[in-house]
Structures are given as structure tokens and as C-alpha cells.
Amino acid sequence: MAITIPETIRSTATAGERLFFRTLKTFLPDDYIVYFEPEIQGKRPDFVIIGPDLGIVVLEVKDYTKNTLFQINHDEWHIVATFGDQAVIKSPMKQARDNMFHVVDVLKKDKNLVQLDGKYKFQLKFPYGHGVVFTRMYSKDFIKEGLYSVIEPHLCFTRDEIDPDKEEFSEEVLMEKILNMFVVPFRLKEPLTLEDINAIRYHLFPEVRISAEFKAPVPYQDQLLLSLHDIKTMDLHQENLAKQIGDKNRLIRGVAGSGKTIILASRAKMLSKQNPDWKILILCYNISLANAIQQMIHHMLNEPEDLFDFDPTAKKVQNQNIIVRNFHSWLKNDLKIREQQLPAFIKKIERKEAILPTYDAVLIDEGQDFEADWLKIVSLLINVDTQSLLLVEDRAQTIYNRKRSYLQDTGLSFQGRSKVLSINYRNTQQIVKFAWDFYRKHSMFKNKVVNRDLEGEIIAPQSTKRKGPEPGIVKAANFFEEMRLVARQIKKLHFERKVPLDEMLILYRVKRTHQYPIIDIIKRALTDEGLPFYWITENDVSKRSFEKEDGKVKISTIDSSKGLDFQAVFIVNVGSMPFPLEENREREVSLLYIGMTRAKEYLCLSYSGESEFTLYLDGILQERREKNKGIVKVN
Template identity: 30%
Template sequence: MAILIPALSTCLKKMTSGERRFARRLETHLEDDYLCWFDIPVGKKRRYPDFIILHPDRGLLFLEVKDWKLSSISDLTSTQVTLHTDKGLERKANPLEQVRQCTYTVLNKLKSDLQLINHEGKYKGSLVLPYGYGVVLTNITRKQLNDAIPLDAQDTVLPPHLVICKDEMTDSVDIEVFQSQLWGMFNYTFPNQLTFPQIDRIRWHLYPEIRIQSPDQASLFEEEDFEFKHEDFSGNMPDIIKIMDIQQEQLARSLGEGHRVIHGVAGSGKTLILGYRCLHLAALLHKPILVLCFNITLASKLRSFIRDKEIEHKVQVYHFHDWCGQQLRTYHIKLVDGDNAVWERQVDSVIAGVDKGDIPRAQYGAVLIDEGHDFEADWLKLITQMVDPDTNSLLLLYDDAQSIYKHKNGLNFSLSSVGIQAQGRTTILKLNYRNTQEILQFSYQFAQTYFEQADHDDIPVIKPEAAGISGDNPIVRQFPDAESEVCFLVRCIKKWQLDGRLLQNIAILYPSSYMGKKALDALKKAGIDCIWLAKSDYKKKYDPKKNQLAILPIHSSKGLEFDTVVIIDSSHQYQNDDDVSSIVRLLYVGFTRAMKHLLVTYHEENELSESFEKIAKKKAIG
């Protein structure tokens, strides 16, 4: 069965009856190595072919689907068609000309990429993939078409081999015959099969919204025009591109209406999908969209993404307690009295304000929650009331293994108890794309014995599966004291700078503020540009694009990622903290922030350091 993006069940409402029939035929009559996109705008100019089909052997096919009846066609030329409508005669582009123009717009784009060009042999200078285009007439049979338009005239306006008719797309049509008609729309074939990297590059060009932009490449693509000339861009084309995988893209495009939950491991692309969802909803909704997370630094990163996409007038990003404060200020609600911390009383005040009707419900067209595992039940009860019932759009993303606050072991309550209607609408993401295989194995082997299985909503802590590339083993280093540990850190940063690593791609994480301050002082003394993300004011100002090294508590690193991560003072245990599992979860979060390189240092010997060394030695021997 072919992979249809979005999933057929989520786009039936927007399809015509003919499009639905043809989509079902693609699903049932093509194998699972076919990718089929329906009604997704291509490139920055947002052109809409009805279907795009990609296959490793066959190539790229563009199809325009029309539900016209023969009686509705008044006149047809090679460039336009005149239709009988309720408003009288209307002229439209000939569908074949329409899809042809879209096809060549895409081909010009693909030809700008040297990795998609043949460099030798018979096809030197041409694209590495065949291509074709055609028209599907869902309400006109082949006999009706032949009776209405003589064959010699069809060659000019709708060549027979470029048309699929109503009787050629029924559920009883032979699979081989159906496929032969599709691939008869190609003028030629190539002997070579597309590689996975080439398929990803094609998707990268077709759909800019699914690109994953690394900090050093982001500036190249933000202002890209889909219809640029070859010489404008070929010199800057990246050799290595990052893009959503097929599962992520299909999920992001197929979320549909209502409440949705994504339970994903660290590095599985949860925040990436949230960002795509923001773009999608911003184009549809009139009411503002609210994005909430727990981490102040992550909120800054998400806000930067929203600004880059120029949708900040539609999408509001807050960390939860900042949003509570904003609600109190906006609706002039006084803080409730009590001995609890201010941030706790802010939450209580907002809940009370909503209950009394002083703060309105249904303020947002959609609410998206990242880091849902760190939200209390009362918070989620409050947030679900902020969704407009007319749109009822809510997305919750979480990972039990990353619960690091208040000794929580994930969502220790049912989602239905807080008003989230997620029955049958939960997706699990197991593949980790962020970390190298070695970093992921190190992280999970260290933490797995401490992870407790959650039995709420029948969703356990899920084991991540590696999808990343292979790389260097994480390095564990012991030092006699804190001074030696920090001196080694400074030497490493200087060396990495000489090796060409950008400071913005490096992070120093720590569990204790004492070591964070010590590292900050040493790095500043060495003349290394850095920012200490320990206080909320600095966290709010964090700019992931600015080339400076980030020093931050492990707690504040959630949702972030860096090429290189150093965890200093990693075996530190807080006084009177007997719950080792909470420390392990914290370290697991820190370890999985590293995409390529992980350095773990310590100067205190205890059961944590023994675990580091044991796993590191096992990896070295293995």
C-alpha cells in the first residue's frame, strides 16, 4: 500500500469525490515504496498540483485531477478550457498545461542541485530521475472522451497517454494495467534507482517547510524564492541536508482536528512537529495560537523560530508561569495571599480567575503544549479551557523519561481527567534522530535501570530506537578537584575553536550553580564569549543564532540541542536527595542534548560516577 501524505483519513473532507476515488486507487494499487502527496503546495510560490508521486525506480509524477463531466465542457484548446457553470461560461487553464507548468517549475528547482544531476554517461547533465505529468478525468470514460474528441485532435489538447479516465481507475482495474498507465506518462526511464539521500533532497526542494535548519545553514534558506535561477543558488547548496523523515512528515501533516497527543522519546522530533503545526494552523485560524512549555530557554528558542517564520502576530509563545503572569496583568487579577512561592500563587490566581469568570475561557484558536510531562494536572485542566470549542484544536507532546521536576515520573494522571480527549489519538515516536547511536546507547544504558514504567493511559516509558548516524563514543573524564575539571574544560573549548567549531553549537551543562559560576568565570577569563543562562532574564534573551557558548543548568537545557555538549560536575548529588532516579533522569536529559559529541566530567566518586565509567569502559572494549 502506497504512503499517502497526509493520511487519507485526515483529508477526505477536503477532497472531491473523484479525488477520493483516485486516492484510494493509489493506496491500493501501488506498493509501499511509493510516496504520494495530495494537495500540498510546492515551494515558496505555493503552487498546488493535486497529486505528486515519487518512486525510487520510476521517478517523479505530477497529476491534476478534474471531476468535470463531458457535458460541462464547452470548448477545449491546448491552453484553456471553457466550462458551463452556474455563473455562465468560465475559462480556465487546460489542466494538462496547468500541471505541465508546475512540473517544469519543480524541475528547474531540482536542476539547481548538483547532487541530483548525472555527471557522466549517456544522461550526463540531466536529472538523476525521470519525470512525467498527466491528467485524471474522474467522471469521463475513455469511450466518452474518444467519441467527443477525435484521436488526432486529442494529441493536441489531451494526448491519450497523458490521461487516465473514469473507467481506468475503478477498484476492479488490474494493478499492472493501472501502474502501466501511470508510467506511460513518462517519456523515458533510467536504469539507476534513486538513493535515500537523493529522495530526501527531492523532498527538501519540494517542501521547504519540512527542512530542519542547522544554525550555520539557516541564513541561506530563510529568504529563498522557489523560482530562483540556477546560478543564484547552486554555489551555496549544502552537501548535507536535514529534513523530517517520512513518519514525521506524515504525522505533522495528518494531525487533523480535535485533541492530539504525541508521546515521543528524546530527539524524535516532537518540537519540530510542533513548529510545523504552528505554521499550518497560522494559515488556517483567525484566533491567536498559544504555545506553552515549561522551560524558559526552550520558550526563547521557539519564539525565535516563530519570528523567523514571520507568524509572531498569530502565534504567542510563553513558558507556563510567564503566561500565568500575563493573564493576571491583562485582566487585572490580584495575587492570592498565602505562604507559597509567587509562581505557585500565580497559577492558583489564574485558576480562581477562570472559575469566577474574571478571566475568559476559549481565548485561543489552538493550544500546543511542549514538555507536557512537566505539567501538573491542575495546569492542564486550566489550559484545556483556553481552547475555543469551535476549533477544539489541542496538541500535547511529552516524554516520560524526561520528567525531571518535583520527582514526577511522567504523567501520573490520566489525560481524560484533565479534559484532554485523546482516546485513540495518541501517536508514539520511538526513533531518535538527534543523537549519534553511541550517544543514545550511552544515555539509555546509564538510565534504563532507573526508569519506572508508567501505567497511566497504558503508555509506558518508551525505549528509544537509534536512527542517527554513527559517531564518536562519549568521553568520561575524572579529575581530582573542581579546579582541574574547569581548567580541562577551558582547554577543550579553545581546541574546539581552533578546529573550527562554532561556539553557538557548544553547550556547557551543570547540575550545581557553584560549578556553573566557576566555569563561567574561567571561560570569561580565557576570553571565550559565553552567556550564562541561569537567570530568567538571560534565558528570555537567549538567541540560538548568536555565536556564543551557552552555559546553563541541565534543567534549562530541555528541548535544546547542540553539536557538542559537556556535562561538568556530572556526579554531583544534592544534599538530602535520596532519590537517585530523579538525578539520573536529569542527566539523561543532559546527555541527549548532544547531537555529535558528548564529554562527561566529574570530580566526586559515587555510584553515579561508577555507572559512567562502567558504561564508558564497556563501549571502549566493545
């Protein structure tokens, strides 16, 4: 079964489009991607098919009958419209061909997608083709009316070739025809790689772009070609979700590292593009996460549709209609009210006695951190005509004791309007297992872990199987020694594994204990090793102004790291967890789980004191020692 984007076809699609959509989804291979009506730099073909052993095929769908056609030639068709009026249109074959070359022209600019020598130099390194699907005409109609003299048989589908209910239908013929709809007469010697397909998606669909190493266009034998490396795009499931969230109120529940924030930001960009006059609000709890989302949105809005249009000297686009705030900043600066006033203001708004700003769309990240009254006031300020509210959450990352029912809090039902993201893309398989084993062992919610789509449950993460080193565990005599070891490890990762300093994060629970001034010792250890650092959570100003790519190691509380990710994460002073003064032990479990899942590749936990959590880590260290005893090393 092929991957279709969107996952389901819109209800207003024609009967023929719906039939063809179902046929492609059912009968094409699992690794084929079928796009329905994608927007590609101003053009909107009906279907685009991408397959590793295929290349790209662009298809137009026509629900014509033989009575529709009055006079046709290779360039234009005279057709009889619905009420008997005649119209002259571009030949559907020419329309499909033009759309195909539009796609090809976009892709041919990428050095990695073209052949740089040989007979097909500067052509795409994979085949591309086009065709037309006639959903209400049969092969016998084409023969009887002599239509094959104008329309090449191998470049069109008829009803009997796409309808599984027809006796003449054959899955083999469907595949064979698609494989032969090509302009360039060569087959792929080797299938397209995942990197190739991601590069194709990166160019055709700017909304799926996350990042790429962009190098200046390079001249190559009188051609100017793009050079991109390390391309990262949304995964297909994430793209599907961003494009088919739908209107009105929606809920996305996802595990740590599943791309919830990326989907939310991409959704905001799409809404802004489709509705430039809309006022769009993005809210979250953390100041540092609001700052990160602001930077992500700014990057997305300044990402050019066509990378050759990229002008580094051009004035940056400001997100005019997208406002990003942490909740309390929004309350203070935009609504001009204090949190204590919320209950009274909610009543005033309900009685229409207060006038506050309204929003056409609101998107809330880390929704599990929001109080009932917070959600209530947000929902009251959404345009009643749009009712566009997107809530994104992960109950396993709950660190505040919130009791809620979304129906009561917002007045909106999310029954049948929610999606679950269970795949963790951020962390390696080893980090996912390590963090989840800890959570399952210590959380009082462990018996609520199920995989069905029910409100209130914890979702078990699935790993993408991306492998990496086992999380490190460092036990030291005291915190001074602990930080010396951590600082040296950071230096080693930087020089030996080439991990950038700004891709490393140190997380702490509290900035001082009765024994140690934690922050002072962290800063001293980094300074002694000559490592520049930025303390994100020094104050509100540092939280709002931090930039990730500044060449400095970051330092943060675990609370403020929600929504962020780094290549390497060091959680220090784990002996202070569960924190003795914190009455809610479950919050401590969630905090350490959150901290662990910030790490994309390298994770290290260090401690010099003793606590319930360090005793658990002692057990893991003991298991590792016993396991290593049984290993015989052969030189």
C-alpha cells in the same frame, strides 16, 4: 507501500480521489512519496509523486463521465455541469501541464538540481511529467468517443487502469504509465539521492524547512542560480504529523530528539498562515526553551516561500498572532495573576465571574512538566468553537512530580487523538543506546516501557542508525582537573573536528557543592584555554536573551537544557548526582537522561567524586578496558 502525505485522505475528497489515493499508496514502491493536494506557492495540484528512480509527476484527477463532456479541444473543454448548465474550463491536460511547469520553475533555480552543461543544460537533472486521471471513464469510452485524438494515451489514466477490483488492472501497467508521463525524454542514470529529495521538498514545501547553508545566488552563464548546502528538512513522518494533526485537541508523545518541538513550531506557523486572525499561544515550562521556540518561530516566519525573493535588508516579519511564553511569565504578564490564585480563578472562570484573554489555539511543549491546575486554566481559555489544543510530551523526561489525568485536567479526551514519535533523529546510535541503557537500569518506571499507544507509559526510543563516536567518560582526581580536561577537549573538538564553539554545551547539576564553587571553576577553566562562553542560567535575563549562534560555548543547568540540542555536550560533576538533597531520585535519573540526549554527535560525562551514577560509569569504563585488551592492533 508508498509514503503518502497526508497519511490519510480527507473525508470530503471525491470517491475517485480516494480510490486513486489508495491505489498509489498500495502499489507504488516504498521509497516513493505521494502528496495529495499540496500547496506549492499558490498552486494546488491534486497529486504530486516523487520517486528516486522516477523524478516528479504532477497529476490532476477528474470525476467526469462521458455525459459530462460536451465539446473538447487541446486548450479548453465545454462541459455539462451538475444541473445541466454548460461551463467552459481549461483543458485538464493543460491544467496539469501548467502545474507541472510551476513546480519545475520553482526547482530550476537551485544549482544542485539542474544540469549545468550538455544537451539539457539548465533543465532539471531528473525527468518531470504530468497527466490526468479520469476516475469514472474507461479505456473503451475513450476509444468509442475518439477522445485519444485530443488526450495522449500515455498522459492519462482511466478507471480500469487505477481500480484494483477491475480485471484489466495491472500493477505493472500502473508503474509503466507513470514512468512514461514525461515531457523531457530521458531516464535517470542514477537514482535521486536523499539530499536531492530533501532539496526538492525544501523548495516546494517551506513548512518542512529546518535549515540550510544559504549562499548568495550565483551567476552561471547568464543564469542566476541558488546555491544551498547542508539542507535539513523535517523527516517525512514528522511532515506527515505536522500536516495531519487535525483540528480540536491532539496529543503527541515522543522520545527525546524525535522533533516534537519542530513539529509544534511548524504546526503553529501553519495555523497562523491558514488563520491570520487567530490568537495562538505556545507555552512551555522552561524560560530558555521558550526563548529557543521564539527564535525558531521567528526564523520560520521569515523564511521566504521563494528563496529568490529573499531580501536580507527587508524588515523582519514579527509573529503578530503567535505568542510564546514560559508558563509563569504568561501567568504573571498576560493573565496578571499569581500561581497561588489559580484554584480561585479557575472557579471564577467556570462560574463566568472572571474575564481573561482567550486563545483560538494553544500548543504546549514538554506537557509532562505541567501541573493539573496549569492545564485546567489553559483549557478554560481556549475558544470553545476551535478547541484547538496540542499537547506534546515525553514521560521519560519528567523531572517534576506531577500527577495527572488529561481528561480530568482539561475536560478533553485524547483517546484516539494521539500520535507516538518513537524515532530519535537528534542523537547518534551510540548516544541513544548509551542514554537509554542508563535509563532502563536506573528508572523505577523501567517496567512501564512498552511500545503501544497508552497514556502514562514510557516510549522506548528507536535510533535512526546514524553513527558517531562512543560517549566519552572522564574520571579525574578533583573538579579542577576534571574541568581542565573538559576545556582542552572542547578546544580539540573546535580545532581538529571543526565543531563551532556555539555548538558546544557544558551542563552542570548545581552551581556549587560543599567542596567546590562549580560555576567559578568552569568559567576559570574556559578562560585559561581562551574559550569565550555564555552562562545561560546565570539569571532570568540571561535565559531570555541568549542566542545560540554567538560564537560562544554555552553553560547551563541540566533542567534548563530541555528542548535544546548541541553538536557536543559535556555533563560535568556527575559525582553530584543523584543530588543528596533531592528526595525524588527518579527526577535525577530523568535529568541525566535529558542531559545525555541534548548531544547530537559528541557526548562526554566527567566526574571526580563518587555516587550511584558514577559507579555505573566505572563499570562501563571497566568493560571498555577489558574489551580493548582483546584487540590486537596491526600496523
